[in-house]
Amino acid sequence: MKLNSTPVERIDFCGYPVFVKRDDMLHPEFSGNKARKFRFFLDNDFPYVRRLISFGSPQSNALYSLSALAKMKGWQFDYYVDHIADQVLKSTQGNFVGACINGANVINLSQVADRRERSCSAYIDDLVSKDDDSVLVIPEGGRCEYAQYGISQLGEEILIWMRAQQLNELWVFLPSGTGTTALYLASFFKKKGHSVHVMTCAAVGGSDYLKQQFSQLVSNTCFHPNVIEVPKKFHFGQLYRPFYEMWKRLNDTGIEFDLLYDPLGWIVLESYLLQNDLLQHKCQKKPSRPILYIHQGGLLGNASMLPRYQRKFG
Incomplete structure (x- = not known):
């Protein structure tokens, strides 16, 4: 089961050379940052x-x-959701279907009588005893201190690659859901004293909400990544033509990206390149500002999302 040491490939993005950390090539059960966080x-x-x-x-x-993890360990797996959309229930492929096949018990709180308007996390807090050693609770998206373990290994891999490329400075970019990967990666490099600048953008909620998420895990803002503003507001999980167009552009590089996080990430990265006048340095063998984009993996989700995009936009 491959869970580390992914290759780095160079692509031309808007004519600017960008390096891509191919974490999509990790084992499909734990593709992308999930392999790192779990x-x-x-x-x-x-x-x-x-x-x-x-x-x-x-x-x-x-x-x-997590359904794959539970199956490997022989654990019962209960996963709470706020609601389940009809198109997800009708899907024959994707994360939801794959998790159910693995034995996940997905609990739809919109159909639970004793919910009393509680969020998923509040419902679990009230339901699960803090002293029950037989129960392991992992917060949404793996947002917990245990994620540092695998993310530090990712940081070490990046440093090894930097030395091989003889780079003294590097800008690392990735989009954020909970922000856990970006946060612990930035913290890792800053504690090591390396000139690696981690940049991210908020895929869920806004920048202020993302920064609050950072502070709940690491209070010292000196260890936080730089948050790049999204040029236009997008609602997480909804379908947008710019996302679909960006995804198709990226496919022309020979690398498939996910349809949930990566399109927004590359849209924000393109805006960043334009704002910093970096596109004037096109087609260089060695870019003036070397950028490493961390692939988000998660290609299994494309099986359900791509048909939705095709139905909506053709």
Whole structure:
């Protein structure tokens, strides 16, 4: 099961050379940042755990990866969602379907009588005993301190690649859901004292909400990544023509990206290149500002999202 040491490829994006960390080439059960965030749980034994609990979107990459983790460990897996859209229930492929095949028990709180307007996290907090060692609760998207373990390994891989490329400075870019990967990656480089600048953008909520997420895990803002503003407001999980067009442009590079996070990431990166006048340095063998984009993996979700885009935009 490949869970580290992914290659880096160079592509031309708007004529500017961008390096891509191919974390989509990790094992498909834990593709992209899920392999990094859940690595601690894969590498360690939990002899008393019998039940895994988490929550989030029914289309989440984390849902599928956690279902694979639970199946490997022999745990019951309960996953709480706010609601499930009809098109997700009708899907025959994708994260939701794959997780159910793996044995996930997906609990739709919109149909639970005792919800009493509680959020998924509040419902779980009230339901699960803090002293029950047989239950392991992993927050939405793996947003917890245990994620540092695998993300630090990602940081080490980037440093090894930097030395091989003889780079003294690097700009790392990735879009953020919970912001966990970007946060712990930025913290790793800053603690090591390396000239690696981590940049991200908010795919869920806005920049202020993302910064609040950072502070809940790491209070010292010196260790936070730089947040690049999204040029236009987009609602997470909805279909947008610019996303679809960007995804098709990216396919021309020979690398398939996911349809949920990566299109927004590349739209924001393109805006960043324009704002910093970097596109005037096109087609250089060695860019003036070397940028490494971390592929978000999650290609299994394209199986359900791509037909929706094709139906809407052709």
